[in-house]
Amino acid sequence: MQTPPATPLRLGSRTKLTIALVGAGLWASGGLWLIFHYYLRRPGPWGPEPHLLEPWWLRLHGLFAFAALWLIGLLCGLHIIRAWQSGRRRWSGSVLLTWLLALTLSGYLLIYAGDDGAWGLLSPTHWIAGLALPVIYGFHRLIRFLRRP
Ligand code: HEM
Ligand code: HEM
Numbered sequence: 001m002q003t004p005p006a007t008p009l010r011l012g013s014r015t016k017l018t019i020a021l022v023g024a025g026l027w028a029s030g031g032l033w034l035i036f037h038y039y040l041r042r043p044g045p046w047g048p049e050p051h052l053l054e055p056w057w058l059r060l061h062g063l064f065a066f067a068a069l070w071l072i073g074l075l076c077g078l079h080i081i082r083a084w085q086s087g088r089r090r091w092s093g094s095v096l097l098t099w100l101l102a103l104t105l106s107g108y109l110l111i112y113a114g115d116d117g118a119w120g121l122l123s124p125t126h127w128i129a130g131l132a133l134p135v136i137y138g139f140h141r142l143i144r145f146l147r148r149p
Contacts, residue, residue: 029061092140
């Protein structure tokens with residue numbers, strides 16, 4: 001039986017577009033939640049109340065988070081394992097993957113760790129790492145330009 005041809009290391013334009021769309025959706029939904037939570041509270045009879053849209057940004061974020069997990073799994077098969085074997089961009093790729101896993105773990109804990117003090121640390125850890133994600137991703141993509149003389 002013939003072995004199937006090896007997948008090329010470079011990613012197709014559709015895969016790259018999917019990464020960009022899921023990443024932008026995650027970032028925008030998280031960012032909108034931050035703006036609505038910290039700046040757009042409405043005065044209520046018992047003090048400031050959450051804006052009506054605030055919980056919807058988190059629901060949308062959850063949807064994109066599911067898509068992100070699916071995409072990370074897909075990239076393991078399409079890109080990460082073979083890229084690792086090639087020995088190239090190991091540092092920037094590992095930092096990006098670790099970053100994504102840390103976001104996944106802190107996101108999981110935000111749902112299930114309960115609210116006895118953990119939220120105060122987990123929430124900013126998660127969203128600061130989240131806001132910085134495009135920089136880590138951009139670094140992995142553009143590192144070849146930094147290396148060239
Ligand atoms: C240990 C993990 C990883 C390693 C070793 C790695 C390695 C590499 C290498 C060697 C390239 C250059 C491919 C080429 O131009 O021939 C590359 C490009 C790329 N990587 Fe990674 N990577 C890793 C993780 C990731 C992750 C987690 C993502 C996305 C979430 C990602 C997204 C990309 C993209 C979009 C490109 C550009 C591909 C292209 O232009 O066709 N990588 N990576
Ligand atoms: C792999 C990537 C990510 C995953 C799996 C993920 C997952 C999650 C999960 C599960 C939650 C809890 C939702 C809830 O309580 O109902 C959450 C909350 C949140 N995420 Fe993400 N997230 C990711 C990336 C990001 C990014 C890129 C940002 C950028 C700003 C971000 C910002 C936020 C914010 C602001 C919250 C609300 C924090 C809170 O409830 O205190 N996340 N995320």
